[in-house]
Each structure stands twice: as structure tokens, then as C-alpha cells.
Amino acid sequence: MRPPASIRWRMRTSILPKPSFTMRTLTIDSLNPALLKVEYAVRGELAIKAEKYRVQLKEPNHGLPFDRVISSNIGNPQQKGLDQPPITFTRQVAALTEWPELAELAPGVFPADVVARAKELMEEIGSVGAYSHSQGVPFIRANVAKFIEERDGFPSDPNHIFLTGGASAGVSLLINMLISSPTSGILIPIPQYPLYTATLAQHNGRPIPYYLDESKGWATSAQEIEAALDKAHKENTVPKALVIINPGNPTGALLDEPTMIQLVHLCEKYSLVLLADEVYQANLHQPENHPFTSFKKVVRELDSHVPLVSFHSISKGVSGECGRRGGYFECTNIPEPIIALIYKMVSVGLCPPLSGQIGVDSMVRPPREGEESYALWKKETDTIHDALRSRTKVMAERLNSLPGVSCVDSPGALYLYPKITLSDKAIEAARAAGKEPDAFYALALLDETGICVVPGSGFGQREGEWHYRLTCLCPGVDEYVGKLEKFHQSFVEKYGA
Amino acid sequence: MRPPASIRWRMRTSILPKPSFTMRTLTIDSLNPALLKVEYAVRGELAIKAEKYRVQLKEPNHGLPFDRVISSNIGNPQQKGLDQPPITFTRQVAALTEWPELAELAPGVFPADVVARAKELMEEIGSVGAYSHSQGVPFIRANVAKFIEERDGFPSDPNHIFLTGGASAGVSLLINMLISSPTSGILIPIPQYPLYTATLAQHNGRPIPYYLDESKGWATSAQEIEAALDKAHKENTVPKALVIINPGNPTGALLDEPTMIQLVHLCEKYSLVLLADEVYQANLHQPENHPFTSFKKVVRELDSHVPLVSFHSISKGVSGECGRRGGYFECTNIPEPIIALIYKMVSVGLCPPLSGQIGVDSMVRPPREGEESYALWKKETDTIHDALRSRTKVMAERLNSLPGVSCVDSPGALYLYPKITLSDKAIEAARAAGKEPDAFYALALLDETGICVVPGSGFGQREGEWHYRLTCLCPGVDEYVGKLEKFHQSFVEKYGA
Numbered sequence: 001m002r003p004p005a006s007i008r009w010r011m012r013t014s015i016l017p018k019p020s021f022t023m024r025t026l027t028i029d030s031l032n033p034a035l036l037k038v039e040y041a042v043r044g045e046l047a048i049k050a051e052k053y054r055v056q057l058k059e060p061n062h063g064l065p066f067d068r069v070i071s072s073n074i075g076n077p078q079q080k081g082l083d084q085p086p087i088t089f090t091r092q093v094a095a096l097t098e099w100p101e102l103a104e105l106a107p108g109v110f111p112a113d114v115v116a117r118a119k120e121l122m123e124e125i126g127s128v129g130a131y132s133h134s135q136g137v138p139f140i141r142a143n144v145a146k147f148i149e150e151r152d153g154f155p156s157d158p159n160h161i162f163l164t165g166g167a168s169a170g171v172s173l174l175i176n177m178l179i180s181s182p183t184s185g186i187l188i189p190i191p192q193y194p195l196y197t198a199t200l201a202q203h204n205g206r207p208i209p210y211y212l213d214e215s216k217g218w219a220t221s222a223q224e225i226e227a228a229l230d231k232a233h234k235e236n237t238v239p240k241a242l243v244i245i246n247p248g249n250p251t252g253a254l255l256d257e258p259t260m261i262q263l264v265h266l267c268e269k270y271s272l273v274l275l276a277d278e279v280y281q282a283n284l285h286q287p288e289n290h291p292f293t294s295f296k297k298v299v300r301e302l303d304s305h306v307p308l309v310s311f312h313s314i315s316k317g318v319s320g321e322c323g324r325r326g327g328y329f330e331c332t333n334i335p336e337p338i339i340a341l342i343y344k345m346v347s348v349g350l351c352p353p354l355s356g357q358i359g360v361d362s363m364v365r366p367p368r369e370g371e372e373s374y375a376l377w378k379k380e381t382d383t384i385h386d387a388l389r390s391r392t393k394v395m396a397e398r399l400n401s402l403p404g405v406s407c408v409d410s411p412g413a414l415y416l417y418p419k420i421t422l423s424d425k426a427i428e429a430a431r432a433a434g435k436e437p438d439a440f441y442a443l444a445l446l447d448e449t450g451i452c453v454v455p456g457s458g459f460g461q462r463e464g465e466w467h468y469r470l471t472c473l474c475p476g477v478d479e480y481v482g483k484l485e486k487f488h489q490s491f492v493e494k495y496g497a
Numbered sequence: 498m499r500p501p502a503s504i505r506w507r508m509r510t511s512i513l514p515k516p517s518f519t520m521r522t523l524t525i526d527s528l529n530p531a532l533l534k535v536e537y538a539v540r541g542e543l544a545i546k547a548e549k550y551r552v553q554l555k556e557p558n559h560g561l562p563f564d565r566v567i568s569s570n571i572g573n574p575q576q577k578g579l580d581q582p583p584i585t586f587t588r589q590v591a592a593l594t595e596w597p598e599l600a601e602l603a604p605g606v607f608p609a610d611v612v613a614r615a616k617e618l619m620e621e622i623g624s625v626g627a628y629s630h631s632q633g634v635p636f637i638r639a640n641v642a643k644f645i646e647e648r649d650g651f652p653s654d655p656n657h658i659f660l661t662g663g664a665s666a667g668v669s670l671l672i673n674m675l676i677s678s679p680t681s682g683i684l685i686p687i688p689q690y691p692l693y694t695a696t697l698a699q700h701n702g703r704p705i706p707y708y709l710d711e712s713k714g715w716a717t718s719a720q721e722i723e724a725a726l727d728k729a730h731k732e733n734t735v736p737k738a739l740v741i742i743n744p745g746n747p748t749g750a751l752l753d754e755p756t757m758i759q760l761v762h763l764c765e766k767y768s769l770v771l772l773a774d775e776v777y778q779a780n781l782h783q784p785e786n787h788p789f790t791s792f793k794k795v796v797r798e799l800d801s802h803v804p805l806v807s808f809h810s811i812s813k814g815v816s817g818e819c820g821r822r823g824g825y826f827e828c829t830n831i832p833e834p835i836i837a838l839i840y841k842m843v844s845v846g847l848c849p850p851l852s853g854q855i856g857v858d859s860m861v862r863p864p865r866e867g868e869e870s871y872a873l874w875k876k877e878t879d880t881i882h883d884a885l886r887s888r889t890k891v892m893a894e895r896l897n898s899l900p901g902v903s904c905v906d907s908p909g910a911l912y913l914y915p916k917i918t919l920s921d922k923a924i925e926a927a928r929a930a931g932k933e934p935d936a937f938y939a940l941a942l943l944d945e946t947g948i949c950v951v952p953g954s955g956f957g958q959r960e961g962e963w964h965y966r967l968t969c970l971c972p973g974v975d976e977y978v979g980k981l982e983k984f985h986q987s988f989v990e991k992y993g994a
Contacts, residue, residue, distance in 0.1 A: 023766070023768050023803075025802070025832070026768075026770060026832060028834045031674050031675065031835065032673060032675070032676055033677065035673070035674055035842060036838070038841060038845065043847075044844075047844075051630070074628065076627055076628045077626075077627075078623070078624040078626040078627040079624070079627040080627070091595050094596070095593075095595040095596040095599060098588050098591040098592040098595055099585075099588045102592060102603070102606070105603065106599070106602065106606050109602045125820075126575070126576060127575040127576070128821070129574075129575040129588075129819060129820045130573055130575040130577070130819055130820045131571065131573045131576065131819040131820055134540055165662060165822070165850065166847065168845070168847060176532070177529050177532055178528065179529055180527060180528055195845060198845045199845070202842075202845075240527075269520070271520050271521040273523060305520060307523045320626060321626040322626060322627055322628040322847070322848075323622075323624065323626045323629060323848070323851035324850060324851065324852065325662070325822075325847075325848075325849070325851075333523075334523065335524070335525070337525045341525060341528065341532060341533070344535060344537060345535065347539075347540035348535065348540075348665070348669075348692060348695045348696070348699075349663075349665055349666065350663065350665060350822075352822070353662065353820070353822040353852060354820035354821065355625075355852035
């Protein structure tokens with residue numbers, strides 16, 4: 001229905017003479033300066049270069065010294081090359097909710113408990129193609145509440161639970177809500193998962209860094225946090241919240257209950273909201289020495305009134321369903337008007353993805369003993385736990401045996417965060433290349449081996465220290481660590497220890 | 498692993514004496530004031546009350562004058578009670594990507610083209626449980642680009658396409674990016690979809706309202722927009738972008754190409770970014786008189802350099818897959834550094850849901866003639882188009898025959914936006930109840946019939962006018978409109994015309 005040229009010309013020259021020569025071109029300086037300050041190393045320069053290599057490798061004569069890219073920069077268990085298989089139960093339920101007729105069309109293909117589970121979910125949801133309640137399907141929130149009650153031994157209210165598109169969406173909303181002025185600050189562990197600094201930068205908040213103690217297995221110390229609060233006070237920063245990542249990312253450290261009690265009391269003393277990032281709560285490699293305790297449990301045990309928001313996700317654990325974008329946060333000691341404000345804000349985004357919500361349901365309601373799917377589920381989850389535990393141990397041992405490398409054998413999460421000593425020569429070469437020394441090391445590692453890690457400068461570290469984070473997800477641990485060792489040796493030969 | 502009371506007591510009374518009595522309680526005034534200003538009527542007071550009624554209806558003696566709630570407040574085609582069926586092809590592909598083994602386990606259950614499509618997708622994606630490229634799976638972006646090229650006859654670059662979790666996520670990011678200071682403003686049509694004012698409030702931007710002309714079928718006028726710009730200039734508001742919703746929400750109006758040419762020239766003249774919300778592009782009830790033309794096509798036809806971001810979604814159209822959270826936006830004439838900034842920001846959120854991305858692929862690559870799934874797909878999509886067209890027509894006719902009601906017979910989208918004349922008596926009663934008159938009318942409608950609509954005050958309207966938005970999705974149009982008519986008559990009897 002394009003009008004004839006004559007008309008279009010009349011339109012062009014009608015009330016608005018075409019003045020395109022006067023049009024200012026859109027430049028980045030005309031945009032929100034806060035967004036320019038955002039940094040997110042996990043998908044930064046290295047990840048982008050790794051993507052380029054991945055494309056280049058498809059060419060017949062790619063000329064690269066490696067034949068595949070190993071993306072150790074991000075905890076993405078099911079990605080190509082890592083291939084941690086999904087839990088069959090989770091996917092069977094998901095497939096049936098996508099096309100419920102399958103139960104009749106393919107009789108006997110789905111276990112009875114899967115068919116029953118999918119039927120139960122569909123009665124509550126109606127269709128995975130429909131918007132749900134903005135806070136998440138009430139039935140699924142009730143199941144999350146039961147999961148939390150069984151875990152902690154304290155009641156949980158489905159009306160205080162918000163299902164989300166992964167934990168990140170919830171963290172971002174809470175930080176946006178807590179930053180009430182440019183002097184507002186939030187306590188962030190160093191090293192940290194850069195989502196926190198990125199979101200603070202986006203919303204014009206101030207990070208208040210507190211350091212974890214690598215010499216004590218990346219321990220969290222209330223004294224360190226009080227020192228950081230003191231410094232913030234001198235800089236007229238108003239602390240609003242304390243972020244704790246437990247199990248730690250990138251450190252894999254686990255908090256013991258006495259420390260958690262101290263941290264809750266610290267939040268009481270300084271009137272801080274406690275933001276508990278507990279997405280790795282199911283990734284425990286030494287549960288006997290390093291069990292997981294939730295902050296919800298500690299807060300309830302102490303009868304504390306500390307406002308607590310705790311985050312969980314289906315992206316990690318044995319679920320590893322990153323691509324579904326599913327998670328939840330639970331609000332404890334959060335006044336109802338603020339719950340209503342959170343509801344209003346999530347309602348603008350309509351609802352979390354239903355496939356993620358259904359993934360949350362499968363995570364909090366796995367098959368029980370005696371149900372048809374239990375045996376396979378047990379076998380699959382045990383295999384994932386064992387593989388991650390043994391890989392983490394072997395990788396830590398072999399990294400620690402390298403010259404100038406020391407690595408805390410992390411009891412949780414999916415990562416190791418080795419410290420590397422870099423020679424003055426290496427540091428000079430890095431500066432000359434306009435890179436942080438650890439980024440320089442990581443780029444060389446990528447260029448020579450195809451292994452993509454994230455430099456410590458992306459997570460934070462003490463002045464003059466260098467680290468990198470790598471995942472413990474790669475299947476062929478020998479090939480993987482072998483490449484790391486060979487590279488490190490050649491780097492040391494080139495630049496000295 | 499709770500330590501004995503003695504230890505816990507030592508912890509409590511260690512370095513940090515328990516000072517909970519001094520803890521300031523968290524109050525809403527201590528939070529980001531911008532979020533308090535956010536309003537989103539589509540899921541506001543009425544929707545919340547409707548949810549309460551839905552729960553109440555499950556009780557044996559619920560005592561309500563209706564036996565079901567009809568949620569006409571939101572375009573959610575597949576919700577319970579509306580039950581627009583999903584497209585079988587879309588769900589078959591989705592089920593196979595969730596559990597690929599099904600193709601072998603249930604031979605013959607899936608059409609050959611579905612099996613081939615799922616296989617092709619899985620080769621590119623690896624697993625729907627893995628994070629994808631933050632911008633969206635490259636293969637799916639390439640398919641979106643082909644779809645756009647076929648639609649417009651101009652090239653499209655997959656690197657300038659971002660897959661999103663529904664259109665809202667993209668709109669929110671773009672507005673956050675464009676609001677560079679508290680004086681930044683964005684031109685918003687009145688009436689508008691409240692996502693725009695809500696997101697502007699959240700990010701401390703100023704809406705610059707321009708009015709659509711109801712007497713001309715909700716026409717958009719460049720003169721009106723220039724008048725709004727003039728007013729904004731006097732208020733020291735710096736206009737950054739023009740939002741156009743085409744087909745209109747809530748109006749259902751479609752722009753003709755001559756008007757679109759004027760609007761592009763206006764963006765050139767005032768150096769505005771054009772934000773084109775085109776999520777209803779496939780919901781056309783009178784395509785012969787009111788076809789859809791994309792702004793991408795017009796910008797290319799004019800060889801214009803106007804920066805354009807156009808949004809599309811799988812939530813509307815014949816797809817109606819709201820719950821998957823899938824969509825995309827295409828950037829046209831956006832400089833590369835800004836594309837890189839957008840990439841950085843979306844990477845902090847990791848990636849859009851894979852089930853949404855796969856839904857986008859099914860939307861832009863429906864079965865073609867000659868493929869096994871084509872006949873059923875054609876039948877299903879024709880049925881949806883026909884039902885929406887006829888319902889919209891019947892509803893507009895019957896609403897127009899009511900005293901004091903006038904309604905533009907909308908040629909597109911999913912809604913009608915009737916104007917209602919309210920008597921002084923009704924307005925006084927509303928004010929006495931502390932409600933906007935149209936909200937008062939809508940609340941009475943909900944209380945008496947269970948039909949939930951959204952008052953015009955949620956979308957914006959001229960001073961002293963009253964409207965409401967209702968969807969044209971309800972299956973039993975006679976029962977639905979019958980209830981509306983009966984209610985309106987009784988309201989007029991009670992309060993006068």
C-alpha cells in the first residue's frame with residue numbers, strides 16, 4: 001500500500017521540509033552515563049574473542065593452535081563441549097507441559113509420575129503460553145515454600161516468594177529498589193560476582209567493598225565488614241544492604257553457622273538489608289566438613305528482625321538449567337508495603353518465563369523414593385555431584401603444583417579462583433599492551449589453548465594480586481588441565497617466574 | 498550443624514553485642530523514590546481484586562453474583578477461560594527441543610518437518626538448558642533477519658537484532674539507556690500502553706504526552722507531536738525519542754504510510770530516536786483498508802538516517818505465547834558503539850529464555866506450503882484471525898449501540914477502547930469513593946459481572962473524558978457483551994445518563 005511517488009513527494013515536502021542535514025547523529029555521549037560505567041567481565045573482552053574463535057574454527061584452514069574453544073568463563077553446565085546432561089525428569093515434565101496431548105499420543109513413553117506431575121501443573125497453569133501471576137504461579141510458589149520449610153525447619157510464606165527469570169533479575173530489582181540516592185551504598189564481597197557491581201553502576205549506587213581472606217580459604221569476617229562500613233561512613237556513603245554470596249562465587253567458600261550469626265547481628269547493628277545469594281546451595285563438594293546453612297534458618301533461629309532477601313536459581317546445582325531462566329527469591333522480615341512495591345515492579349515485566357517456573361517446580365519437587373522416576377533421577381544427580389567433586393579436587397591439586405600458582409580447594413559452587421604470581425617482565429608486557437596483567441595472562445591462555453577464563457580484575461582482588469576464575473565443568477579434565485599446565489609453563493619460560 | 502547454645506551465645510555476645518533494639522526498621526520511604534512513582538494499571542487495583550474473586554469463586558458458597566472472572570484487562574490469549582489454543586507446530590517443536598529423544602521414542606507422533614526443525618535448532622543451540630549468546634542464538638537471529646527482509650524488501654543484519662524476553666524487556670532497556678538526565682523526555686502517545694510511563698518513572702525520565710485523535714479513529718498527527726515538543730521545550734525537557742505504537746495499544750489504530758513518512762521526517766527534524774512498538778503487526782482485522790507497514794520499510798524507502806528501534810513479540814499475533822517470554826528488537830541506523838553498549842547491558846542479564854527464543858523462531862519460520870504441518874497451521878491461524886476479527890466487529894457494534902458509549906471499531910491489535918459518558922452523579926459518587934470516575938465504573942463492572950477491564954485513566958485520556966480498555970479475546974462473545982450491556986444499563990439507571 002505504498003502511495004504513488006507524487007503523493008509521497010507531497011508528504012515529504014508537506015508541513016515538514018526534509019531537514020536531515022540538520023539532524024544530530026546519535027552518539028554514545030548522549031546516552032545514560034551510568035550505563036557506560038557498567039562492567040561485566042564474565043561476558044567481556046575474553047568471551048567476545050572466544051566467540052570469534054568459535055566461528056573461525058568452523059573454517060577448513062582456521063590456522064588456530066587449538067581445535068575447540070573451552071568456555072570456562074561462565075557456569076553454563078549444559079553448553080556445547082561441556083555437555084552436562086539435563087535431568088531426564090525435568091525435561092520429561094517440560095515436554096509434556098509444552099504439548100500435553102503427548103501423554104495419550106505416546107502411551108508408555110513417559111513415566112507415570114511424570115504424567116501425573118505434568119497433569120497437576122497444567123491444571124494450575126492452564127497453558128505455558130499464558131502469562132502467569134506476576135509473582136509466579138501460586139501453586140509453584142507454594143511448592144517452593146514447602147521446599148524451604150523442609151530445608152530449614154521454619155515456616156515459609158508463598159506470598160513472600162517471587163519467582164524470577166534467574167536470580168539475576170531479582171538481584172537487579174532489589175538493588176534498583178534499595179539505591180535511594182547517589183550516596184546509597186551496598187556492601188559487596190571482594191572477590192564478587194560482577195552482577196553486583198554492574199547493577200550498582202547501572203542504578204547509580206556505590207559499591208562498599210569488603211575483602212574475603214584468601215589465607216583462610218576465602219573466609220568472610222565481620223571485622224573486615226565493619227572496617228569497610230567505617231571507611232564508607234568517612235566517604236559519606238550510606239550503607240543500605242550487605243551482599244553475601246554463599247557458597248561463594250568465584251571463591252566456592254562456605255560460611256559456617258557461627259560466622260553467619262555474627263553477620264546477622266552486624267546487619268542488626270547497622271540496620272542493613274541482607275541480600276543472600278545462595279544459588280550454589282546444592283553444589284557442595286565436602287558436605288561433611290562444609291555443609292550449607294541458609295540465612296533464612298539462622299535469622300529465624302536468632303528470632304532476628306533483619307530484613308533478608310535470599311536468592312536461588314535453577315541455573316546451577318544439579319539442575320544446570322541456565323537457558324530456561326528460572327529462579328526465585330524469598331523475602332523475610334520485609335514489611336507488606338514493600339512486598340506490594342516489589343509486586344508492582346515485577347508486574348510491569350508481566351511474569352517470569354513459564355518454562356523457568358516449571359523448572360523451579362522440578363527442582364524443589366524432585367522424584368521421591370518409590371516413584372517411578374526416582375532411580376534414574378538419583379543416578380543422574382549422583383553422577384553430576386561426583387564428577388564436579390572429583391574434577392574440582394584434581395584441578396585444585398594440579399593447579400597448586402604449578403610454579404607461582406596457589407589455589408584454594410573450594411568446597412562449593414562450580415569454580416576455582418587460583419592466584420597467579422606474575423613477573424615484572426609479564427606485568428610490563430601487559431601494561432605495554434594496555435591490559436591488566438591478569439587479563440594479559442588470560443588472553444594469552446585463550447590465544448594459545450582456546451580456554452576462556454575470566455581474569456581476577458573482573459571480580460576484584462587486593463592491590464598487586466592476580467587471579468583468574470575458571471569453571472570445573474569441563475568433561476575431559478586431563479586434556480583441560482593439561483593445556484592449562486602446558487600454557488603456564490610456557491608463559492613462565494617466556495616472562496620468568 | 499547448629500552449634501551448641503553455649504557457642505551460639507558466645508557468638509551472640511562476641512565482638513558484636515546483639516543490638517536489635519537499636520535496629521531501624523526498613524520502611525518504604527527509605528527506598529528508591531522513583532519506584533514509588535511507577536504506575537501500571539494493567540495489573541493494578543482491578544487485576545488484584547479480580548485475582549481475589551477468582552480465589553473466592555473456588556469456595557462452595559462464594560456469594561458472588563457471577564460464577565467466573567473474565568480477565569479482559571490483559572492481552573493474554575491462552576489464559577484459562579479464554580483458551581485460544583496454541584499453534585500445534587510451535588508446541589511440537591518446543592516439546593522436541595525439551596526432550597529430543599522423543600523423536601525416536603515416539604516414532605510417527607511428530608510430523609517430519611517438526612522433527613527436522615527441532616533437529617536443526619538443537620544442532621545450533623546444543624541444549625535449551627544452556628545459556629545462549631546474550632543477544633540470542635545467532636541462527637535464530639539470522640532467521641529473524643530473513644523474516645524482516647521478506648516483510649519489508651530491505652536487508653536486515655542479524656548483528657543488529659537482539660532477542661528478548663518479550664518486547665517489554667527491550668523497551669525498558671532502551672528507555673533506561675536514552676534517559677541521560679532528569680530533564681530527558683520521551684514522546685508518548687495518549688492513550689498509551691502504560692509500560693512506557695512506568696519505565697520512564699522507574700528511570701527518572703519525563704513523559705512528553707501527545708494526543709491521538711479519537712474523532713479520526715485515533716489518528717496520529719505530526720502537528721500534535723510538534724505542539725507537544727513545543728510545550729516540552731518551554732518546560733526545559735530535552736526530547737530524546739518518539740514512541741509510536743502501531744497497531745495501537747489500546748486504540749487498535751493503524752498508521753498509513755503517508756503519516757509514517759511525516760513521522761520519520763519529524764524525527765529527522767528534531768533528532769529523535771524512533772521507538773516503534775510493532776508487537777501487534779500480525780493482528781489485522783481489516784487488512785484491505787488498514788494494512789501494516791513497518792517503520793523499518795519507511796525509513797529505508799526514504800533513505801533516512803533516523804535511528805530506529807522496532808520491537809516485536811511472540812505474545813500477540815496468532816502465536817499468543819505470552820508465557821514463553823519471547824520477542825526481539827531490530828536496530829536501524831544505530832551506531833556500532835551503541836550496539837556494543839546494548840550488548841554489554843543484555844550480557845549482564847546473561848540471555849533471553851531459550852523457550853522464548855525458540856518461540857520466536859517458530860513465529861518467523863512458520864510451516865510453508867507443501868510441508869507436512871502446513872495444513873493444520875493454516876487452519877489454526879485462520880481460525881484465530883477470523884474469531885478475533887468477527888468478535889471485534891460484533892463487540893464494537895454492540896458497544897456503540899449503548900447509551901453514552903462510543904467506540905472506534907479498531908482495525909488492529911486485541912482491544913477496544915470505548916469512550917463512556919458519565920453523569921455528574923456518577924462522577925460525584927466516584928470522587929466520594931476516592932476513585933477516578935472510569936475506575937469507579939470498572940470496579941462496579943467487576944463487582945457485578947466478574948469482567949475485569951482497565952480504566953482509561955490507566956492509559957491516559959483528555960481531561961474530562963472517560964474510557965476503558967477491554968480485550969476482544971473472550972470466546973462466548975454473546976455472554977460477554979451481554980453482561981457488559983446489562984451492567985451498563987443498570988449503571989445508567991442508577992446514576993443517570
